[in-house]
Amino acid sequence: MKIRRLANEERPTTSWRLQSYAFEPSPTQPDEVARFHDFLPYLADSITLVVQDGDETLAAVSAIPMRQNVRGVVHPMAGISGVASHPLARRQGHVRTLLTQLLGELRDEGYAVSSLYPFRPSFYARFGYAALPQPRTVSFSPADLGEWLRADLPGELRLQRIRDGYDTYRGFTERLVASRHGFCVLPDSRAVHLRDDDKRWLVSASHEGEVIGAVTYRIDDHGGTLRADDLLTVGPLGRALLLQFFARHVDQVARISAIVAADETPELWAADLATHTESTVAFPGAVAPMARLLTLDGLHGLPTGPGRVRVEIVDDPLLAGSYLLDGTDGQLTVSRADAPALPAATLTAAGISALVYGVADPDDLPLRGFGTVPPSAATQLRSLFPRTTPHLSTTF
Structure with missing residues (x-):
């Protein structure tokens, strides 16, 4: 072989x-x-x-x-x-x-x-991958968006076939990957399939010449559902403009569905908006994403909270070793120097990955079998890597 x-x-x-x-x-x-x-x-x-x-x-x-x-x-x-x-x-x-x-x-x-995206999370956990939140799907009637239909909003909307608006969409996702934790983009060679396949509409929202929201979608039938992919915005105005666009389909479709980040709150989008929001995890077809670090040395310069701790990474061929993690200057420095006087934790690759991606508290890790974290080390790790919600776009 x-x-x-x-x-x-x-x-x-x-x-x-x-x-x-x-x-x-x-x-x-x-x-x-x-x-x-x-x-x-x-x-x-x-x-x-x-x-x-x-x-x-x-x-x-x-x-x-x-x-x-x-x-x-x-x-x-x-x-x-x-x-x-x-x-x-x-x-x-x-x-x-x-x-x-x-x-x-x-x-x-x-x-x-x-x-x-795993076929079985427990299999990939043995390779050091930590589970990330599943994006959610929200569905609602466009009739419930009446307040946005009547709103006088600054900004403009533009509707295009994705083949014509691809450069706009790609440029917007490039901005998001630079600013949104967890967001990822495909290489150019793969991403252009969305353009060439041309099976989506693109609506983009702009204000003062800058794109502030975009979503690709398709409509399955008259009286059916407008099925939107990731609802991507950089602020409330971008989202409001896209919701106003959806509201204009009140006499065309019965439902709107859209994919939103795990920390989004669609129930707050409008006063009379009745939503059905779900996050389904099933095997093997509807699984939540996972992620892991391939190197700790490559994280030099990562913005962190103040903290200083020694971690021993075990049971992983890529990360195994003793590291000093120092965020006292607001940016992470990683070294291999021993510092026996510092608080110390023993972590698996999945454990350190869960902390860096922001999906676990240090106190969670021993309960999951991801390491041993004494209280003094937990305090430092919690300061270095505060909880946060990553959002992988579903184009991955």
Whole structure:
């Protein structure tokens, strides 16, 4: 058996056969094969490892080179995808071997963090991934937005096919990745599929020449539902303008649905707005995202609260070791120097990742089996990494 990295043109006869069996209706039909060949240019920057026994591909794992904001700093991020194995080669350790090697290679190539949507969270927790909040879907009647329809709002709305408005949308997401914790963007080579596929409308909201909100959407039928993707805004005015746009569909659709961040509160958007907001997690089809650090040294300069603590990272080939984390100047410095007089904590990779992404309090970690955190160390870690809510866009 051998492990190797694929060239893009090799995918149709190697990794894609496994991935299509795992994630697509099967047996694969001829039109699906043609569709995948057409999709190859969008995979040009993806990294795929396979394990093969002779000419037979037994398992594959892929990474999409992305960028993600972690507490205000944009890092190279590896979006893990396409993890699949041959049905007769499952539970033989092939995926574990491939994923371990891929994560190590990605770290060595400069990727600081990694995110994914798991088929089973407990499997990826063993690889150091921590669970992140699931974005929520809110649905409501456009008739309940009457107050926004009557509002005299500053700003402008623009409606375009996504192929025509793609540059506007891409530019807006680039602004968001620079400012919003957890937000991530695809590489240009992959992102343009949204434009080329051209199956969405784009409405953008602007004020004084600056885009302040945007959402892509489709309408499934007259009297049906306007299905919006991520509702992206940089403030209340952007959201208000987009809600006003939705209100104008009162005589066209019965419902509006939109994807919002986990900390959004749609029930406060309007006085008489009756909403149904849900966050569904089910296996294997509706799972919450996960993320992990691939390096601690790469987090130098991360904005932090004041704190100084020593952490010992255990049971992880990428992060294992003793680190001094110092945020006394408002920016994180990471060193390997021992500091026995400081408060100390023992953490797993999932434990430190949960703290950095802001989804856990230090007191949570021992309860989850993510480490040992004495009270003195918990105080320092809580100051360094206050709780915050990351939002991964669903374009990932």
